[in-house]
Amino acid sequence: MDFTPTEEQSAVRELAGEIFGDLSTHERLTAAGTGTDTELWKALCGAGLPAAVEETGLLGLVLALEEQGRTTAQVPFAASCVYGVLALAAHGSGEQRDRLLPALRDGTAVATGAFPAHGGVRVSADGGPTGELTGVVPVVPWLRDATHVLVPDADRALWWIRTGAPGTATEQVETTAPWSAGRLTLSGARGERVGGPGPGAYEDVLATARTAFAGLQTGVCAGSLAQAVEHTGTREQFGRPLSTNQAVLLRAADAYMETEAIRVTSYEAAWRRDRALPYRTHALTAAWWASEAGRRVVHTGQHLHGGLGADLEHPVHRHFLWGRQIDAYLGCGAELLDELGGLIVDEQEGEDGQDRQDRRDGQEREEGAA
Known part of the structure; x- marks a missing residue:
């Protein structure tokens, strides 16, 4: 590679x-x-x-x-x-x-995605390229800027809808970071299918999104750490820079290594996709690092600023908010690891995405009946 x-x-x-x-x-x-x-x-x-x-x-x-x-x-x-x-x-x-x-x-049109699928969007279609979508997606990033939204339905098929069209309604939602998010309500909104009826396109777009947002988290962490390095290198305590303290050095070193882990795993997943190689497990790995390590790095960046890190107007606080937002958007580490483990097992057993989804749907129905 x-x-x-x-x-x-x-x-x-x-x-x-x-x-x-x-x-x-x-x-x-x-x-x-x-x-x-x-x-x-x-x-x-x-x-x-x-x-x-x-x-x-x-x-x-x-x-x-x-x-x-x-x-x-x-x-x-x-x-x-x-x-x-x-x-x-x-x-x-x-x-x-x-x-x-x-x-x-x-840029005259802006797209966003109602990802990951929440299972609440239903579609009425006759098997053709268009359908009517009904459901609610609580939070969609950048929805307030979007002219179009890519929406997965309960069966993980993808639908392209236009915001502001009949049957679509948006409501402003504020998130941890300022992502111009909104709540999307669909009531018979007309959409056109993107890709086939199965989950293949959805799984590919989801893996692409995870890789891309992991790359975004790399920059957020690098920016936060750069500010912390500058601050601790110039701020003196007891006559010497804070950066000469061993505890500060070790904390910054850990943050640097974790930022590099996010970077290399996102690069690998992106590189594999561009070469048409299997990359969904690699995307999940990048997402896990971006979620778990990213959260630790932006906390470190804020903590190494001491009292200034608590200032809501300080630039490092913005990196903290973005890091936490990406962490929440990608999903908690335990959920990502659970999905990664299931995907590895499924690939070893030769089970495709639709078989896995059908099996999980059956398990949910059994649990509901119980």
Whole structure:
């Protein structure tokens, strides 16, 4: 395995780093409050970064998301690329790609996803490419910015719906980090299928999302740790910098190693997807590291700032909020490990996704009857 970025991927990372570094400043983030920085989003789309994802693949997106995470830039970059550009490029029909991708590439359309599936969305369809969706998804990140939402139904089939269309309603929801989230209510909303009727497309998009948000967490952790290193290197106590204390050094070293673990596992999962290799277990591994280790790293970043870490206006607190939000979005470590173990066993036994889902549905019905 060689995770060395291509020239195109390196160019995307450098360009993303320049744009985020120049425009996602502490002052601009403070002015944006809990909303999206629309000017920053226009700059990203004007530079062609969402469009570049089709060429640079998931690894290219992960590299760019690292740069976003370093500055906690408030734009729907990950959501629109994962649930829009990459999902349609991989599973959309030729007609869907021609019709929907141009607006996602230039940013005039923004996508998000009601992931992971909550099992509450039902669809009425005759087996054709369209259906009517009914159900509620309590929290959808970046929903308030989205023009379209990729929604999995109870059978893990994917449906593309337009926000604001008849049968769709959104309600503002505030999350730990300012992700412009909302509650999505569907009452006979018209949707078009993306991919086949089975869970294959859903499982691929879910693994892609886990990898992408793990990459985002890498940047969040790196940004938090960089601030802690700067603070402890300049703040003196008893006549010497805090960074010379062994306890501070060890805590920072642990945070660095855990950040690197998130980085390498997300790179591996992205690299495998781009080469059409099995990667769902690798995506779960990256998600586990991003959830468990990511939470510890942002706590470390805040704690190493001492009393300043408790200041809600301090930049490091924003990284803390983002790290906790990504942790919650990816799911707790125990749940991810349980799913990872089940997937490894299923792969060894040759059970596919639909067989596994049917088996679990049967178990739930038996438990309910009992």
